Amino acid sequence: MQKSLGWWLEYMASIHVSAIDMGLERVLPVARRLGVLNQDLPNKPMIFSVAGTNGKGSTTATIAAICQAAGYKTALYQSPHLLSFTERVRIDGVCVDDKTLIEAFEQVEQARLAEGLSLSFFEMTTLAAFWIFAQASCDVWVLEIGLGGRLDVVNIIDPDVAVITNIGIDHVDWLSDDIEKIAAEKAGIIRPNIPVIFGSNPMPASASQIAQQQGAEIHQLGEHYHYQDCGESWIFANAALTMALPKPKLSLLNAVNAVAAVLASPLAIDLVAVKTGLDIVQLAGRFDQRIIADRHWIFDVAHNAHGMAFFLEQWAAAWQAHLAIYPEARQKIVFSMLGDKDVAAVLECVQNASRQGRIAADKWHIAAIDNPRAMSLEQLLQITTDYVDECNVEQHPSLDKAVQAVIADSREEDLIVVFGSFHTISEALIALLGKPYD
Template identity: 55%
Template structure:
């Protein structure tokens, strides 16, 4: 077997650490992203994961440009609260790889992952194929779910849908949260092409939850082709906010008054619609319990750390930032009210917003910055640094784009997110709000920095 099919180094064994396995899997394929299922399917069939999912589990597959993480988290929490042994697969992670693979809300152990990686590697070598890092790790997650005999699998698509490795599993329920312009190098530069890719998760006769009011023709064509039953936001289900603690969900069959979750209502509504349209038995009590407990790091994630107010969100494209701003603007107004009430007898400066920001170089940084700088938020300073990741945008590029929209004196450059995180703490006041956004990697590195700051 040639070097192109194996590796110039031997595969790690079960005594190797998780880090050693992850490092190895990033080296054995020529590209980090390699769309298509032809190499993955033989390995998956050798492992038995395709048949296991078909025979033993109810599968939700969630695609979309934004909101997949929150949607999958909410679906999984509802199913778990109803008593189903629930598997959840998400990507990427923020702090540790284990976040991607959960059973009943708990991250699987390092050894569980190592054992699965070893089995996937053996099957890969037997099939004489190379697999990308994402393909290897996704197969390992599916194998873990199969071996744990989970009742429900909730799977987040990594990129697109049709050619994503998650799509080797036939879903019982498909969800498309929304369709925006992102990953243009792989999916296309218009909503019709992107919609066609995302609608690739459909199967004959299964339900589809479609999470926005605007639907590309390509998605409707896929619905017709597969004779799928489509439930669309704004037509077949909707919601309204009642107050800070409650909201109302409605579809043709039910109207429910529910506790407000820590996730966005838009994504929660799509998740609830998927659960209600499924064949699973999830009652109102389980739904209420799930909404009171579900959370997801980095998704409109408010924390008080190091004596500061933090709002962390993984928004990394125009649509994601618009979604963030829709929640952030009212949140900021409430923050002002609370801080003014708290400090009404103190002679202190009004609260300001400090932005801790970095992005990947293959994203539309200009659009994201434009959205953030024209939203009417009182952002007094920007703290920027290059993410520790191969695709990171350089600090110089971030600075250059920002300088088109804000005064150069408001931009502060640092050597790494840890230094930038400490700097924003030092430069802010207890009444200020620090917003962190731009990438999963930005949030992950900021959280890591806060633990040591």
């Protein structure tokens, strides 16, 4: 009897000593046996690898959408997921089905056992995605680096174009709390003589040094390509061209870097493909505006100070636009974070935006995430009330209850903002949409 997708996910999560195990030594023999390394791929796909502290999901989704619009069979690998594991593995924008994933997991398990090695959940699922892409003979692979770069399992694949969206402080237990050290880890995805897109300014010295040592062709935002926000549209410019483009539903900055990446590649990408890709790209949980249960919602997975500062720019602009339509509207917040994140730094960003009058939350609804890494409700309440008036904070036994409460506490014209973690958004959406969580 064939095992279900749920069975495989539980099994793979249980067989290794830790959920995160940095390093490539154990993975490479299994990858070779599966035939998923670059030299084993028969049609030599164009590969984009995207690292960075924030914005990887939006950037990879935009690159994939543009390549798909240009007529290439495009694979997209991202993590984590919000509602279903199948969201992590897509071909031409469509999630692969359970049957395909199960077959891939069986292949990875056979290869793992043959090599006599132990692999983590993320290592096994990543290898499965690569096996699926290879079997499907995809023309383009767009790969999101999970953690860091140099030692992340995704880095067993040599990219043709490397993108580093930005460098900030996150995952300090694994990557250090030093920007230069973090930048060096993320620059580990750079290969000799390839284009490297660096999506912020300035570029840390360690990343610049590694790029130069590899003879890479650096494309840096503000130095080699530029953009201008024109309201309803925007302009992209580099040394070779200038394009007027439509605003995407996702972050404009991440779209800028994605456009820079596809134009730096050898792919045949024309203006129509770029425009079409920007029009069709979407990604749940990234400045995700929806109307559910007769309420206006914004969902964002921001979970560190760098990401929160970026999200607040979008949030503040959306709030002003919302007020222009609903002048009596109030703001409500549903919030929770994992215990290994810098919760104080995130809340300080929100507090500063509130003091500046850019946002104005009427009530905070908090609950602990249903995850072993979750910050407890007691800790969450204590730290939240360091930055928010205690009379404006309401605690709940679960995010499901918090969502129910915020609906009861709001009116149709109000704006509800949900943020703090992928897990926060996932549990909130499940509560609202009733979809299963793999």
